[in-house]
Amino acid sequence: MPIDHPALLVAAIAILVTMTLALIRAMLGPTIFDRVLALNMFGTKTVLLICVVGFLTGRTDFLDLALLYSLMNFIGMVALLRFSEYGTFGDDEEHKSLVESWKNSPEVNG
Amino acid sequence: MLNMNLIVIPILLLLAATAVTVARIRNLWAAVMFTGIYSFLGASWMLILDAPDVAFTEAAVGAGISTILMLATLSLTPKKRHRDGHLQSDDFEEKPLKHSPFWPLLVVTITGCALVYGTYDMPAFGDPNAPIQVYPDPSFVAKSQPDMHGLPNVVTAVLASYRGYDTLGETAVIFTAGIAVLLILRKNTPEDDRRANEQEAVS
Numbered sequence: 001m002p003i004d005h006p007a008l009l010v011a012a013i014a015i016l017v018t019m020t021l022a023l024i025r026a027m028l029g030p031t032i033f034d035r036v037l038a039l040n041m042f043g044t045k046t047v048l049l050i051c052v053v054g055f056l057t058g059r060t061d062f063l064d065l066a067l068l069y070s071l072m073n074f075i076g077m078v079a080l081l082r083f084s085e086y087g088t089f090g091d092d093e094e095h096k097s098l099v100e101s102w103k104n105s106p107e108v109n110g
Numbered sequence: 111m112l113n114m115n116l117i118v119i120p121i122l123l124l125l126a127a128t129a130v131t132v133a134r135i136r137n138l139w140a141a142v143m144f145t146g147i148y149s150f151l152g153a154s155w156m157l158i159l160d161a162p163d164v165a166f167t168e169a170a171v172g173a174g175i176s177t178i179l180m181l182a183t184l185s186l187t188p189k190k191r192h193r194d195g196h197l198q199s200d201d202f203e204e205k206p207l208k209h210s211p212f213w214p215l216l217v218v219t220i221t222g223c224a225l226v227y228g229t230y231d232m233p234a235f236g237d238p239n240a241p242i243q244v245y246p247d248p249s250f251v252a253k254s255q256p257d258m259h260g261l262p263n264v265v266t267a268v269l270a271s272y273r274g275y276d277t278l279g280e281t282a283v284i285f286t287a288g289i290a291v292l293l294i295l296r297k298n299t300p301e302d303d304r305r306a307n308e309q310e311a312v313s
Contacts, residue, residue, distance in 0.1 A: 016120045046150045072174040
């Protein structure tokens with residue numbers, strides 16, 4: 001049963017505008033963290049868009065897919081952040097010591 | 111239908127913008143992130159085209175696994191690393207092009223035109239008389255609902271049950287490929303290095 005309410009359409013367009021802004025930030029983003037945040041936001045907006053489109057077309061079984069997308073987004077984000085922090089996905093001693101030295105470096109502590 | 115066009119057209123425009131960015135950006139690390147965004151967009155579009163199983167695969171493989179595999183590959187490639195071991199975004203610059211981008215652009219344009227030309231022979235989206243609906247046997251569509259205890263999607267019923275053994279075989283192939291990729295992308299531990307050195311000394 002499609003819910004053809006104008007509010008849903010407005011919500012979908014608002015989400016698309018937010019996606020565009022996130023994409024622009026990812027393109028400009030000078031640091032890793034701008035881009036990671038933009039990607040994370042983009043994933044969240046995709047989840048929301050799927051939910052809104054699901055209600056617009058009356059196919060609420062798409063909500064399961066939205067759940068999968070948020071899981072994927074989470075796993076991807078953890079992997080990205082691990083990688084940018086440790087330079088690897090493992091957490092062996094060598095990299096731990098590298099991170100320690102980075103945390104104690106003057107540029108981080110100001 | 112007008113409503114859906116308002117959503118589909120921006121999604122396709124964002125897809126095009128992301129694809130151009132992936133091609134143009136010199137920072138490999140950022141390019142990996144943009145392929146993730148591309149997969150998310152592509153999967154949403156497939157969902158709107160009523161192909162949730164393809165969208166599922168695209169989200170799991172495109173946005174999830176390939177992003178991680180690409181990053182794992184990047185972590186194995188040589189890069190300039192700051193003395194403190196922390197990675198900066200600009201540590202992954204692609205090498206500058208040695209040739210002019212004219213010929214690749216020409217090839218891609220011709221291929222694209224051929225593909226667009228090919229779509230003119232295709233039936234309209236959702237056409238009930240399209241070959242896929244009437245061949246080999248339309249009774250699958252009628253039977254799948256009672257056969258699969260009310261599974262709402264015919265494609266899922268065909269993939270997971272009528273063609274169950276085929277799908278099992280595909281899964282085995284993908285599993286094998288996954289093991290191989292993980293073995294290749296594995297980082298050497300100090301123990302591995304020591305053993306390799308010992309073997310070298312013996313031979």
